[in-house]
Amino acid sequence: xxxxxxxxxxxxxxxxxxxxxxxxxxxxxxxxxxxxxxxxxxxxxxxxxxxxxxxxxxxxxxxxxxxxxxxxxxxxxxxxxxxxxxxxxxxxxxxxxxxxxxxxxxxxxxxxxxxxxxxxxxxxxxxxxxxxxxxxxxxxxxxxxxxxxxxxxxxxxxxxxxxxxxxxxxxxxxxxxxxxxxxxxxxxxxxxxxxxxxxxxxxxxxxxxxxxxxxxx
Numbered sequence: 359x360x361x362x363x364x365x366x367x368x369x370x371x372x373x374x375x376x377x378x379x380x381x382x383x384x385x386x387x388x389x390x391x392x393x394x395x396x397x398x399x400x401x402x403x404x405x406x407x408x409x410x411x412x413x414x415x416x417x418x419x420x421x422x423x424x425x426x427x428x429x430x431x432x433x434x435x436x437x438x439x440x441x442x443x444x445x446x447x448x449x450x451x452x453x454x455x456x457x458x459x460x461x462x463x464x465x466x467x468x469x470x471x472x473x474x475x476x477x478x479x480x481x482x483x484x485x486x487x488x489x490x491x492x493x494x495x496x497x498x499x500x501x502x503x504x505x506x507x508x509x510x511x512x513x514x515x516x517x518x519x520x521x522x523x524x525x526x527x528x529x530x531x532x533x534x535x536x537x538x539x540x541x542x543x544x545x546x547x548x549x550x551x552x553x554x555x556x557x558x559x560x561x562x563x564x565x566x567x568x569x570x571x572x573x574x575x
Contacts, residue, residue, distance in 0.1 A: 451551065453512075454512065454549045454550060454551045454553060455549075455553070457510060457511075457512040457513050457549065458513055458547060458549045458553055458555055459555075460510065461509050461510055461513040461547055461555075462547060462555050462557050462568045463568075464507055464509075465494065465507065465545060465547075465557040465566075466557060466566040466567075466568065468485075468494055468496065468505070468507050469485075469557075469559060469566040470566060471496070471505065472485055472496050472534050473534060473540065473564055475496075475498065476498075476534045476535065476536045477536055477537070479498070479500065479536075480536045480537075481498045481499050481500060481536065482498065482499060482533055482534065482535050482536070483496055483497070483498050483533070483534040484496070484497045484498070484531055484532070484533055484534075485531070485532045485533075485534060485543070486529040486530070486531050486532075487515065487518050487529055487530045487531075487532075487545060488515075488529045489514075489515040489516075489517070489518060489529075489530075490527065492508065492509040492513075492514055492515055493506060493507065493508050493509070494506070494507045494509075494545075495507075495529075509547070512549060512550045513547050513548070513549055513550075514547070514548055515545060515546070515547060515548075516546045516547065516548035516554065517545075517546040518530045518543070518544070518545055518546070519542075519543070519544040519545075519546065519556075519558075520542060520544075539561055539562070539564070540559045540560065540561055540563075540564035541559065541561070542559070542561045543558065543559050544556050544557070544558035544559075545557045545558070546571060554570065554571035555568060555569070555570060555571070556568070556569045556570070556571055
């Protein structure tokens, strides 16, 4: 119609006014709890999956390391055997040297004991060396006094100097007198490996000393 004013458009549309749904509070709470439980379940499953994957990787790594450790152990055992084989001669030489030193020091102590007793008691002391028995003995004029020294295993008495012009299978006897000069005596020791040491008494000072066989000559 001419000159008519169009009517204002209904904001609610042709279907009428919009309806607002009222969701009960209990339902909203249940929905919220459901969503929270679902999230927690999802997180828990994710943690469990990652933990399982981590365990599997650790087991696989351990299995791999076990094989490597076994190989390393075999290598170490082989190296130890090689080192023992190389160092055994030096170890044996060290033990041999200790035995020789111990035997020489024991003879020095016996010499000192004989000299001291001769001076303190003013007694003549007889020193006897038994090469075959590997033994040294002390005796005096005092009844009942006797001392003996047996040389340990691995060391033997090779010679007693000064040597006699004729071979003598018995003991060599030396006399230590109080206030007198020490007799010239030298005992040559030999180890199982052929090393030699000489234990002697200085005839001037009467002091025992240990020398190598080359130095004593």
